[in-house]
């Protein structure tokens with residue numbers, strides 16, 4: 001259908017010649033838009049998560065201007081709108097508590113307004129999944145433009161990686177190996193430009209994976225935030241979304257079982273964040289695609305780790321971009337991916353990356369000589385995690401992947417903070433630290449505290465890692481032998497709630513096993529006297545969240561948000 005004859009969704013607002021049409025157009029004309037922009041051209045919503053409280057996304061106002069240029073050039077009508085923004089480093093108790101709220105904001109904004117296609121501008125950890133979840137539940141043509149990573153941090157002649165080096169340097173201070181002044185000086189050196197975290201943390205993982213899923217222009221995820229090519233790609237994305245509206249290339253034609261399988265496999269190859277497990281499960285739920293925690297394990301067993309980025313490796317996102325970025329990784333993965341998966345370019349994933357090259361084989365390894373034969377995320381099962389748990393194998397210590405030791409239990413994060421530096425804490429490097437009540441309902445919001453600090457006395461003895469297990473998440477920038485996302489969580493009475501200090505726990509990553517060595521009889525007796533914590537949340541969004549959030553193995557979405565409601569609103573605006 002040609003531009004002249006095709007009728008879009010927005011015509012139900014701007015194409016009417018009655019009183020309602022007058023109202024819809026007249027108020028918009030107050031912004032200076034002339035008559036001819038209401039001539040039936042596609043209206044493109046630019047869903048912007050820029051906020052001064054979310055420094056990783058603050059430059060998206062400028063990125064939006066580049067998108068608008070592309071939309072105008074292609075004959076569309078761009079309209080930018082704000083949504084909630086989730087500043088990972090600024091929100092209490094955790095940005096994850098609000099991922100589902102932001103997704104509702106995105107979904108309802110898209111549906112309620114006269115929009116034909118959507119450009120999603122995100123970057124910081126939870127903003128990308130929240131936007132994709134919301135857009136999937138409406139199912140208009142939609143694409144992602146991420147804000148891009150910060151430039152490499154630079155400090156005392158060395159690179160500093162967002163997050164990963166915070167954990168490393170803070171442990172050095174606790175061990176007495178670094179002064180507080182040097183630690184303070186490193187702050188301004190780590191975050192020295194606009195952009196999201198420059199390690200392969202959750203932000204870089206989710207933006208790369210949105211490209212792997214087919215939702216972002218080829219090669220755009222890794223472009224540094226301050227590189228002119230980011231603005232060029234935003235301009236091109238503005239042009240492309242207009243074409244997608246004409247082609248009726250809706251987001252659920254891109255998010256399919258095949259594209260999700262590709263995404264999971266690419267995540268293994270890039271050493272991506274464990275957080276993507278809950279995000280991809282939630283996205284699949286919105287898209288109505290069956291996906292299980294077990295899929296993450298079975299799909300990645302034969303995927304090698306190719307990308308040498310912190311926290312699994314050495315380099316940072318700027319290096320990754322110069323080394324060829326995601327197209328080079330996808331091309332290298334070859335037949336491990338569904339190359340015929342459709343993408344927003346209108347071409348397949350394989351066509352998009354054809355001929356992409358690796359320019360630095362220290363940063364992107366080949367399949368024949370990978371950084372590690374094993375991919376990144378492993379799914380564990382056992383009597384301690386009947387619905388599963390995850391561990392990032394690529395960021396764990398090889399010697400701890402098979403380990404048996406006595407539990408030392410912290411009932412809450414506050415108890416951990418109060419005791420972890422106690423010189424008399426009765427732990428050795430063989431102990432297994434157990435943290436409870438940090439799952440979706442228990443904290444609430446499933447915070448990134450699973451990478452518990454190593455007890456100070458062990459740090460001073462030279463320990464740098466130990467087995468730690470919890471129902472929490474950990475930052476995608478974190479590392480260590482850390483078992484996460486134990487389901488069901490302690491707050492709903494999962495077996496984790498019943499663990500006591502001194503219980504023996506065995507971890508065997510090769511066998512995918514996590515076992516609590518306590519008899520069923522003893523566990524039944526403990527369960528009889530178990531009481532959930534009263535968190536005291538009686539109203540508002542947090543109450544809604546606690547009442548409806550699903551467990552980590554289901555994506556920690558709100559149960560009533562699973563699925564899609566489409567884009568139709570039957571009633572006029574009044």
Ligand code: FES
Pocket residue numbers: 056087088089123124125162196197201203
């Ligand atoms: Fe925003 Fe890391 S804190 S991306």
